Amino acid sequence: MGIPNESRERLVAAARDLYASQGVGATSPRQVLAASGVGQGSLYHHFPAKHDLALAAISATVADSLAAAAGELRGDRPALDRLRAYLERPRDTTNGCRIGRLTSDQAVMSDAELAAEVGSYFSGLVERLTEVFGEAGLPDGAASDRAYAALAIVQGGYVLSRALADPTAMQRAVRGFVSMLSPALEERQ
């Protein structure tokens, strides 16, 4: 029973890499098969339809990314330090956000189940960031608005870096936002 599961994992890993570099719509089952090195029978055994493979691959990417963000945002350090660490983490701006880019992928957004996976990533992040802004001293409504703004900075930073072919655009957007965090929080207190 070990080998079929290994095949499944290799297929999902190959799909995740291809989705990250070229998108879901542009990735064919044949490409995933070639990149994974597993047999054709395995692909159709584990994932009878392209949708099934996309769901498994996107769900895995969403789960990993949420777990990584939760790890950065949790801990004993002051809330503002955790927010800074999350925002200032180095990001690969060349390919854009693995999940944010899916919002422009018609193959994803026209499939309700895949679109819901993408949504669950952002609603999970909003929830976690709202908690941390709450811990930083903001009342609920303001903490939620600030959480949306923090997420928008990261997603917009990716868009700007790609548009300007300039990795520093993300860093500048984050720096401009982070520089406002302390004075804005002090005002509240």
Place this chain on the structure above:
Amino acid sequence: MGIPNESRERLVAAARDLYASQGVGATSPRQVLAASGVGQGSLYHHFPAKHDLALAAISATVADSLAAAAGELRGDRPALDRLRAYLERPRDTTNGCRIGRLTSDQAVMSDAELAAEVGSYFSGLVERLTEVFGEAGLPDGAASDRAYAALAIVQGGYVLSRALADPTAMQRAVRGFVSMLSPALEERQ
């Protein structure tokens, strides 16, 4: 000479609409032809290659959008009011930013001339926003960082609204950012 120019304008207008709703890569010359209502000869006369039509359509959208933003950001009102007006302007989040979305369109980003058009939109906006943050009292470096952050809020707001299928996500991100503008500026002065 009137009719050929009218055909050209109709072709460009049809291309702009189709690009906005379905992207550049997914739009065929045949679809533009059908939507424009002009004859096939006109298309190939004015735009021998798909690239030529895409360049004309994207350039026109960039010029219009930059002119609209410059209009909002110019004027005698206090700089902070103009920034708020720009950020809080209602935006159609269903289809996303006409220009920001092009950064995920492989047909655009793999064509150096089209990608440069997209870049010129964002560098034009960065320049204008940096001026206005300077008028609001920020030194040059901080004004530039804040300009990148403001643009990222809008572009990221589009991504969040699409991902969450929630038009208010954009409004929340903008509100979270705008609420930080005044205290952060007072800190500087």
